[in-house]
Amino acid sequence: xxxxxxSNTKVLVQGITGKQGSFHTKLMKEYGTKILAGVTPGKxxxxxxxxxxYDTVFEAIKDYPDINTSIVFVPAxxxxxxxxxxxxxxxxxxxxxxxxxxxxxxMFFVNYARARNAKIxxxxxxxxxxxxxxxxxxxxxxxxxxxxxxxxxRSGTLTxxxxxxxxxKGYGISTAVGIGGDAIIGTDFIEIYTMFLEDKATDAVVVIxxxxxxxxxxxxxxxxxxxxxxxxxxxxxGRSAPEGKRMGHAGAIVSMxxxxxxxxxxxxxxxxxxxxxxxxxxxxLLNKVL
Amino acid sequence: MRLFEYEAKEIFKxxxxxxxxxxxxxxxxxxxAIAKSIGYPIVIKAQVLVGGRGxxxxxxxxxxxxxxxxxxxxxxxxxxxxxxxxxxxxxxSAEIKKELYLSIIVDRNNKAPVVLASKEGGVEIEEIAKMxxxxxxxxRIDPLTGLREFHLRRIEKFFGRADIAExxxxxxxxxxxxxxxxxxxxxxxIDDKDELIAVDAKMTIDDSSxxxxxxxxxxxxxxxxxxxxxxxxKGFSYVESDGDIGIISNGAGLTMSTMDVVQLFGGRPANFxxxxxxxxxxxxxxxxxxxLKHPRTKGIFINILxxxxxxxxxxxxxxxxxxxxxxxxxxxxRMMGTNEEEGRAILAKEGIKLHESMEEAAKEIVESVK
Numbered sequence: 013x014x015x016x017x018x019s020n021t022k023v024l025v026q027g028i029t030g031k032q033g034s035f036h037t038k039l040m041k042e043y044g045t046k047i048l049a050g051v052t053p054g055k056x057x058x059x060x061x062x063x064x065x066y067d068t069v070f071e072a073i074k075d076y077p078d079i080n081t082s083i084v085f086v087p088a089x090x091x092x093x094x095x096x097x098x099x100x101x102x103x104x105x106x107x108x109x110x111x112x113x114x115x116x117x118x119m120f121f122v123n124y125a126r127a128r129n130a131k132i133x134x135x136x137x138x139x140x141x142x143x144x145x146x147x148x149x150x151x152x153x154x155x156x157x158x159x160x161x162x163x164x165x166r167s168g169t170l171t172x173x174x175x176x177x178x179x180x181k182g183y184g185i186s187t188a189v190g191i192g193g194d195a196i197i198g199t200d201f202i203e204i205y206t207m208f209l210e211d212k213a214t215d216a217v218v219v220i221x222x223x224x225x226x227x228x229x230x231x232x233x234x235x236x237x238x239x240x241x242x243x244x245x246x247x248x249x250g251r252s253a254p255e256g257k258r259m260g261h262a263g264a265i266v267s268m269x270x271x272x273x274x275x276x277x278x279x280x281x282x283x284x285x286x287x288x289x290x291x292x293x294x295x296x297l298l299n300k301v302l
Numbered sequence: 303m304r305l306f307e308y309e310a311k312e313i314f315k316x317x318x319x320x321x322x323x324x325x326x327x328x329x330x331x332x333x334x335a336i337a338k339s340i341g342y343p344i345v346i347k348a349q350v351l352v353g354g355r356g357x358x359x360x361x362x363x364x365x366x367x368x369x370x371x372x373x374x375x376x377x378x379x380x381x382x383x384x385x386x387x388x389x390x391x392x393x394x395s396a397e398i399k400k401e402l403y404l405s406i407i408v409d410r411n412n413k414a415p416v417v418l419a420s421k422e423g424g425v426e427i428e429e430i431a432k433m434x435x436x437x438x439x440x441x442r443i444d445p446l447t448g449l450r451e452f453h454l455r456r457i458e459k460f461f462g463r464a465d466i467a468e469x470x471x472x473x474x475x476x477x478x479x480x481x482x483x484x485x486x487x488x489x490x491x492i493d494d495k496d497e498l499i500a501v502d503a504k505m506t507i508d509d510s511s512x513x514x515x516x517x518x519x520x521x522x523x524x525x526x527x528x529x530x531x532x533x534x535x536k537g538f539s540y541v542e543s544d545g546d547i548g549i550i551s552n553g554a555g556l557t558m559s560t561m562d563v564v565q566l567f568g569g570r571p572a573n574f575x576x577x578x579x580x581x582x583x584x585x586x587x588x589x590x591x592x593x594l595k596h597p598r599t600k601g602i603f604i605n606i607l608x609x610x611x612x613x614x615x616x617x618x619x620x621x622x623x624x625x626x627x628x629x630x631x632x633x634x635x636r637m638m639g640t641n642e643e644e645g646r647a648i649l650a651k652e653g654i655k656l657h658e659s660m661e662e663a664a665k666e667i668v669e670s671v672k
Contacts, residue, residue: 032580032610039640089513109610111579114511115408116481119445122413127446138609150579150610152639167555168579169607172639173660176607193554195410222555225410249558252543252565253574260539260554260576262510263410269428289566291559292661 013213014142014187015162015204016105016133021146022078024069024103025050026094027085032109034060036085036150043147048076051094069101081105083139083148091135092117099130107148108134108198115262118196125198132198136261138168138190149190151175159184161298162208162242164201165220166193166227166263170249173291174218181295186213193261195224201231209242216243216302218294219285221276223250224264228276232283243301246280247288248273303507303518304351308391310503313480317472321500324393333374334367336392342366343395346373352383360387363395396499401489402461403427404470406477408484408508409442415477417441417453417470419460423489449474465498481511529573529592536588538577545570546671548593548602550586552577552611560605563661569668572599579610586619594627601671605660606637613637613645621652632670634663 023040027033028050038061041047047063049072056067066072073079082103086094091110098106099121106125113135125132133140139149143158151168155176161183165171171190178185189204191197201219208214221228228248235244250259251273258265266272280287286297305313311321325336326349337344348360355361360382364370370392380387401423409416419439420430430437439460443449454467469490477485486504493499512519526534533540539554543561547569551557554576561571573596577589593602606616616637636657637645649656657663 036610088510112510114481114514115483115508116445116478116511119408119414123445152607152609155639165555167553168609169551169553169556170559172607172609173556173559176638195408196413220555222558227410230411249555249562252561252571253558254541254543257541258509258539259541259558259574260578262508264554264558290563290661 013211014145015207015211015214016187016189017081017140017142017146017148019145021046021081021148022076023047023148024072024079024082024098025063025085026069026082026098027087028052028060028063028065029055029058030085030087032150033085037061037063039153040147043153044144045146045148048079069097073101079103081148082107084108084110086110088112088114092121095121095132096124099125099128104130106130106132107137107139108132108192109137109139109150110134111136112262113194115194115196118194122196122198133189134192134197136194137192137197138171140187140189141185142187143185151188151190155179156188157184160186160213160215162186162211162214162217163188163220164204164217165190166222166261167220167249168193170220170247174220174247174294177291178218178295178298183295183298186211193222193263195263197263200227202234205231205235205244209240214242216245216298218298219244219246221246221248222261222264223248223253223259223266223273223276224261224271226270229279232279232285235285236283244285245288245294245297245301246285247291247294248276303509303512305505305507305518306349306351307347307503308349310505311500313476313505314500314503317476319469319472319500320498321503322394322396324391326389327374327392328389329378330371330374333370333390333392337364337367337370340394344370345393345395346370346377347391347393348377348380348382348387349389349391350382350385350387352385355382358382396491396501397494398489398491398501399494399496400492402492403430403488404466404473404490405484405486405488406473406482412442414445415443417443417457419457421461423491427488443474448478469498480505481508481515482506483508529596532588532592533575536585538575538581538585538589540592541574543571543573545572546598546600547667548572548575548596548599549605550575550577550589550593550602551605552581552607553579556605556607560603560660560664563664564603564668567665567668569664569671572596577611581611581615583615583618583622586616587623590620590623591627594623594629594631599631601632601634601667603663603667604633604635604637605663606639608637608639608641611639612641613639614641614648617645617648620654621648624652624654632667634667636660636663
């Protein structure tokens, strides 16, 4: 068991002929992810690592009706069109890897997907991995061992870093979800944590936040009101970030007095969620709460 | 990207939003010429992109030529939060009866534009929110429907003025046309003729939209230092801080954590340099070049965890930069992930050693610059 993706996940790759799209199609296939088809407008008819390429999502779904998930590598100016096409074709889980998607496009397609009961993960995210069943993402898979810890993160590389450090101490992952580093994203901490609550394979959850917005504060409040919960350990990136500056991620900025690392760490502590100062402290804190 | 007040006001004029007559001056002569055409009383406002210019004395009033000369000279000689004032807005000082507040922002939690309004303008909205949140009117605009008639009726009712609905309609058009993250009029004044006037204008354009906001793309360059320009051109994120350890990492979260760990061990990061996902050897070369040339960095900490980024590309970039720029600066490298073996081999051939642990690498670089 896992959340969002497992061995029944059948994947479409949008933007499959691009540099990143084709490279990660190969890596996902090697991992064992079932990739049935790909789409790049104007490139239909060819094959990328034995995966048939179509011009449109609709053609791909017609030939492979089992497809239930899409991963999007399409460049930012065209990402909105790709996501809406996937939603219209009836897909219910769409993982958007693309970085630097305009906020106004994100606001539109996130709301469009919600109105049609489709779930968007990302944009600007590393995707999802449920070891050893499926990987719909770009993470270096060998760092993720199978196990009972759920991982939710706003950062890609920090997700890998934490998975690696957990593995070294004998902890594996049920599912790791990179929710994305933009200010506007499809799915947040609360929604993913709620899925982990119902997942039998998950015993505890690691939440990796960063400066900007108040998603961590809202999660802490939600968590403290829950009657039945699974333990959480948190980590926050950006303690040393200068105020008012955007730290790489579009969403990582302390602005209008909201979003500081201090405020997030305090909110976790108030909700009795232990916060790791160093990445290496995370396994030890898990040991305590489990 | 934040626009200058005068740029935002030019856009307001294009959309028939009422602003007091103004011009932009880079020296006293230009200021006098503008004053002559619009008449006193005049307000002189420093054109800077940092907040808090009012408190810093960057906004002053003049009733005649000699006051104008004196105050313009003063403001043009100023630095506000380290930024030198290059130009001033010289505008007609409006006769203000009442100050209101109106803005449209991209709201993260709502995943939608939200209109914020208050009958008490002139102070920061955060201040109003702190003192009395009930005084702020908030209205979500669903991105699927856009601004509708009923939104306009609601804002009209809140202020009790029909012309505010019309104003909001124009603001929403600007907000959409220019991919705004923030569009704020504060204060929005009611003048002695009972007309609405945008006395100030704040406008921020979403950086990710600049590929289609081409008017502003070239403008960005003039506020950037030489390193920030290289970063912009090569497509990676670079933020100055004030320490002496240059940071190169990949992914915003890991780059921030790399800075954090340096700070936790008692060091001070000089900057934040995130080569991004899938960086080429050329990007890495330019990233390291910035750190090698940077006058403040005494040490450099490279911390790479490859996902979409390939360690072999990173290694090639490091080798190229180090061959080209001889350096005495201490460098600590930790690198793992996608194509790690190939990357290690490239570095090993040049005799470059890697750290296995991020914490050890951080400790070493902190010690070495002490």
